[in-house]
Amino acid sequence: MTRQADGAVPGHGLLRLVRLVFDDDAIDKILEPALADLQRAVSAAGTRRAWVLVREHAAFWKLVVVALTMPGAGAGAPLTAVLLGRHSAGSLLLLVPVLYAALSWMFLGFVTGSIAAGILLSFALASWNRRHPTEVACSRRLTAGKDPEINISSVPVGGDIGGFFFVAASSAVVLLGVPGLRVFVIAAVMVGLLVAWARVAWIRAQGEPYVNHVVGR
């Protein structure tokens, strides 16, 4: 290889970097020979140096990923070992962000749906509260100094309109997050309506007046 100033030889920085992760055996048997190839290819590249640099770095990083993650690849797969919990606290520190990065895209719809449903729910509750100021979103066990309207656990979610909003918005959030449940929810709503209709019909058949306790509040 042509003699160059030390800083101009590619690969020394990469070698320092991989030494932080891999053991001596992996450096010696896998990564150092690959870097030696990279250096020779680049020094022989001539006018195509930029392209060869990109190609060689791509090959080297592919090798690093394989050696990091594949058990039995000859480098001990340090990343896989960490993710499998063989380094206790260090594993957890790495596992959490890696899992988050890997799975966050799956929850994008769910998070977006939650935000949208939350905004809609707040408008609906506020609108209802303006029209029925004495009935909704007001804890029955008011205590001085506390505002129950910002505490979801204080909102009565029984068989009233607050409960309906709560159930409808929760269902919408779940459906946005897990679209596969749509058929189940639609079927459940239909069965629920059928049961409600049957119950009203049965009560009326008994000769008793039907009272809707939700509407009657």
Add this chain to the structure above:
Amino acid sequence: MTPTLPAKERLILELLIAHGALYGLELVDRSSGALKRGTVYVTLGRMEAKGFVTSEREDLPEGAIGLPRRHYRTTGFGERALRAWSMLAAELRLEVQS
């Protein structure tokens, strides 16, 4: 553990038997695209762990700056494994054809 002999390892053994000791990059060049630069050293490292090949660092001339490459050559065990595999494959081929 029973040693296995995947296609890439067979190819490397065949190349090393045919050409003698080779560097990783020379193996890639002579494999007609079957071996990739990004994985050849992983395969070679695995083969070394199995005892199919041995390697040694090249001697760099005095004053050289670059990193040393590794020379790979087959072991007797690697050659026997390839021979046994080839015989088995040939027998199976005959069995299938008959």
